Amino acid sequence: MLQLTDIERYYRNGLRKTWVLNRVNLNIKEGEFVTIMGPSGAGKSTLLNILGLLEAPSGGNYEFLGERVDKLSEKKRSELHKAYMGFVFQAYHLIDDLTVYENIETPLLYRGIGKKERKSMVAEILDRFNIVAKQDLFPDQLSGGQQQLVGVARAVISKPRLLLADEPTGNLHTKQGDQIMELFRELNKDGVTIIQVTHSERNAAYGTRKIELLDGNIQEDQYLESASAL
Amino acid sequence: MWRNYLNIAIRTMWKNRLFSSINISGLALGLAVAILITLYIRHETTVDQWLPEGERTYRIYRYWADTDGAWAYTPRPLSKTIVAELPEVEAASFLFSDSDILFTAGDTHHYVEHLGYVDSTFLEVLSIPLLYGDEQTALASPESVIISENIAQLLFGTAANAIGASINFNDEMQLSVTGVYANLNGRSHLHHDALMRLPYEMDGWLNFSFETYTKLTKASDPELVAKKIDQLVKPFLLQAYNEANFEVSEDEISHWGLQPFRQIYLNSGEINAITVSLGSARYVYIFGFIALLVLLIAGINYVNLSTARASGRVQEIGIRKVSGAERKHLIIQFLAESVLQSLLALMIALPLVQITLPIFSEITGRELAFMAKPEWPLLFSVLGGTVCLGLLAGTYPALILSGFKTSLILKGDNKTKRKGYNLRHVLVTTQFVGVVVLAIMMGVMYRQLNYMLQQDLGFNSEQIIQIPLNYDDSWRKLEARKSDWLEYEGIHSITTASALPGDRVGNITIEIEHSDGQYVSPDMINVSPGYDEVLGLKVLEGRFISDEHPGDTSLNFVVNEAFAEAYELKKPIVGQRIRFPWEENWGQIVGVVKNYHYSGLDHQIRPLVFSGRANNRMHAAIKVDAAHWSTIASLITQQMRAIEPAHPFRHHFLDEHFAQQYVKYQQLSKTLRYSTLLTIIVAMLGVFGLAVFLSQQKIKEIGIRKVLGASELELVFMLLKRFILIVMAASIIALPIGWWLARKWLEDFAYQMKLDGIPFILAVLLALLVTSLTVCWQAYRAARINPVEALRYE
Ligand SMILES: Nc1ncnc2c1ncn2[C@@H]1O[C@H](COP(=O)(O)OP(=O)(O)OP(=O)(O)O)[C@@H](O)[C@H]1O
Ligand SMILES: [Mg+2]
Secondary structure, three states, rough: OEEEEEEEEEEEOOOOOEEEEEEEEEOOOOEEEEEEEEOOOOHHHHHHHHHHOOOOOOOOEEEEOOOOOOOHHHHHHHHHHHEEEEEOOOOOOOOOOOOHHHHHHHHHOOOOOHHHHHHHHHHHHHHOOOHHOOOOOHHHHHOOOHHHHHHHHHHHOOOOEEEEEOOOOOOOOHHHHHHHHHHHHHHHHHHHHHEEEEEEEEHHHOEEEEEEEEEEEEEEEEOOOOOOOO | OOOHHHHHHHHHHOOHHHHHHHHHHHHHHHHHHHHHHHHHHHHHHHHOOOOOOOOHHEEEEEEOOOOOOEEOOOOOOOOOOOOOOOOOOEEEEEEEEEEEEEEEOOOOEEEEEEEEEEEOHHHHHOOOOOEEEEOOOOOOOOOOOEEHHHHHHHHHHOHHHHHOOOEEEEEOOEEEEEEEOOOOOEEEEOOEEEEEEEEOOOOOOOOEEEEEEEEEOOOOHHHHHHHHHHHHHHHHHHHHHHHOOOOOOOHHHOOOEEHEEEOOOOOOOOOEEEOOOOOOHHHHHHHHHHHHHHHHHHHHHHHHHHHOOOHHHHHHHHHHOOOOOOOOHHHHHHHHHHHHHHHHHHHHHHHHHHHHHHHHHHEEEEEEEEOOOOHHHHHHHHHHHHHHHHHHHHHHHHHHHHHHHHHHHOOOOHHHHOHHHHHHHHHHHHHHHHHHHHHHHHHHHHHHHHHHEEEEEEEOOOOOEEEOOOOOOOHHHHHHHHHHHOOOOOOOEEEEEEEOOOOOOOOOOEEEEHHHHOOOOOOOEEEEOOHHHOOOEEEEEEOEEEEEOOOOOOOOOEEEEEHHHHHOOOOOOOOOOOEEOOOOOOEEEEEEOOOOOOOOOOOOOOOEEEEEOOOOOOEEEEEHHHHHHHHHHHHHHHHHHHHHHOOOOOOOEEHHHHHHHHHHHHHHHHHHHHHHHHHOOOOHHHHHHHHHHHHHHHHHHHHHHOOOOHHHHHHHHHHHHHHHHHHHHHHHHHHHHHHHHHHHHHOOOOOOOOOOOOOHHHHHHHHHHHHHHEEEEEHHHOOOOOHHHHHHOO
16 A cells, blocks of 8 residues: 655754654555554654655655655645545544534545535444534543544544554553554454554554564564454 | 833733734824824814903804704994994904905015905904014004914015015005914914905995904803894894895894804804815714724734733743732733833834824825924823723733633643633624724715716816906906907817806895795806806706897896706796896896806705806906917916006916815815724734734644645635634624715715715725735645644644
8 A cells, every 4th residue: 555665754953964764664555454663752653644644754755555645745645635544643633612523524524525425424433433422512521532532533534545543542541542442443344554653562462563663763563463362 | 019010021022022013013003093183183173272262252143043054144234233232242343255365565476365354353353362563453554454474474584574564455555564473274264364454345234245253241141142133133134125125024034143263163064154164073073983993993902912812821820820929910910011012102103103294284184283392281191091001901801811710720721711712703893893884984985075076067177277367357358358369279268257166156136027026045156258168068048148149248147957946937947037136127037057066066056147247257267278278378478467467377277176175075085094094904913913823823723624634725714714704794783884974974965976885895895805815824824834743742
């Protein structure tokens, strides 16, 4: 599905350059559930942002679905976002002024989907995530786990083929985290490619592949035997 | 303690440079506009107020119980009579106004624009202080004249030189200067450049060409005096009418009223007068309202930006509270900030006023002065007003900011952010209501003026040269040369007349045959044949006054359509007879001309008669071909020298002369235009500040939405949307207000444009446009933000 070749990312600090990503090569196939791990500051988020086209690499080659995407216009990037990608954040990033329903609906608005269809899509996902009762509440009236459920619901409502999640359970208890991971596994079974960043081995065990990042280099890349080990 | 407050205030301001400068420049502009308007209002309200004992001085007017309006036109004997008969009248005097009179001193010529003829007691009634000369004796001699400082300087170099000097009056008599007074123009509704004794016999009770001013004894009741004048004057008038062969019954005689001198300038809307007052109380209110509005808008900017930024200061406030600050300390601190900002704004506003004052004076047509000499009361009230503005603008934010609960703050509560959110919307909406109303008024005034300037006036005013004549018999000499002049290439037609369009037209009493001795008083213009040709008047029936019919230049008349309509003449109108009541012979109506606007579109077209008699005609008009103008000009100059040797030749272009009467409205329209633009700028400063704030506050949301697939355009629209909604809501409120105000204002005009939707639509579009421009730039910047930056965890 996507292919990174010699991807670099550095920040210029005065005259000095500091590399955050150092010639990263990575190939991810459709249907994989990849977990990126590594110590703080290793460049996990940076890598994920590059994969999600939120950040441009300083060098290297990124092919997404067979197309060069490392130097795209804002408009083209936005189109790829809309067509293929969904994002889940550690801090949920729900819009405070919108209700649960409206938050989930938002991506559909930007995809120009008609009102009726929106309604049924949101209803379906609310049902599937078991949050129908919460649909008229505002984010600050929900617990963290509930907020993240909404965050995931919002990320997947537009049926993305690639779901990117940066420490989706970082602010949650283990139990809440497991719930999200179960959801991810289900989505993955339905064919969604997932790339997540996490510090938790427990979460990594839900995935099919684990990548260790250290100082901007891929240290280890292993396929997990059984996704349902736990 | 105070030093501490000041220090913090300065530091906070510096930290929020952008918002502080928006606040300060908004306040500065607001203050500058308000100060300018205050100067204008001060000027308007001080006109005539300086006259000693003005509080018991009055102008006498006439009115009829059954007709609207009043006329400050009185006969000359009135003043003498009331002084002699009524104990309450301490003094009374008349004033006859003439214009364009040549004064010559040595080799220096000057046409005095406004000349007043008075009697010896004039200065007892209106005690205009003399800079030079003695008030008691200045007008004692019939050859004396008192002149304004301006004329003195023009003729004699300095005012002091003028005393005792002699002036040749219109090549008719020698006058001796016995007094010099400070220029009245701008200080008084009287604008006379010189006052002299009346050199003519004009003693009749029926010659209502004089203004009469009177000073009552202390504590006498003007209404009572007016009643007494009614009683006193009635027999004189009845007798005069009788002698003149008028059949006038007792109830047809006018009543008399006294208008307080100090109200003449601003409150003469209902009173027709010889000296037309430029001032209008209504405009003073309008401009006062604008001044308050622009201050309000500047104040609202302050309130909005301060409360909007409150969230950014929550932490500071929490820490202060925890360290023991009481609420009142915080309130004082926030007020110190707002007062400091408004004082800084004043420091910008004052030089701004100084710089723009000459322009503003020109726009308003008033000679305004600011701090020309130290004016402590004004300075203190401006300072006081500024501090008040600061306090008023600072109070609400101070209450909000100081009222945050410490516990909530330290928990990082979100709701503090929303404080003042709704109020902000209400305030911004209020601003836009003001902006849209002003814009509507601006549009309506502009269009009404254009309507007047572009109206088909019913006559042609282009390529017509108007020559003011100076001697009673000049027109005869000119008429004698008429056939010679017409030989010249480029001269189409010539006429002499008592009035051309734009000149004051007198009215006259006329009797219509077979109307039971009913008298009517149409306007009257004395003309020579050719008047219709020069002005391109349309003769609908019969003919205009013509040389070929001897009766036309003696007995016959031409009337306008309005005459026939108003007095219900049956068709055919030509052939019906009218006459002056004091004459035996009837004259025939020989023609009817199509109505034309001889006194501008702010006046209704009145019934009008033309007479070809050999009466006073002080104007000549020549229709020329512009291509030949330079040769014609030298010819006329030369010929006029023969006709009026003592008078330097002058001429005007009729179209320019006619446009003069719209000057008042043009000034108003311009003043309003600039005030509106400034108000809009101040409002937009606030909108800009809010847009900056909003996009800062929404930065996270923008990032999220971007990741969810929002395009830049969609994000710009999201930020713009709420401002657009506010403008729409404000417009809904502003439209009826604007409509009502526009209707009221248009009532002043006899001929109104059709009040259609265009100024309203344009006003709303203007508000939308400037708002969008102001917000878009900021919104676009925000929409372009990198979402990763926006979403980076704190
Ligand atoms: N704008 C920036 N300028 C300079 N350095 C930056 C910038 N953004 C990120 N970095 C650096 O890049 C490195 C990688 O950051 P990144 O956020 O990708 O780490 P991470 O692996 O996600 O860490 P964590 O587990 O703490 O989230 C860090 O050392 C960080 O300091
Ligand atoms: Mg990270």
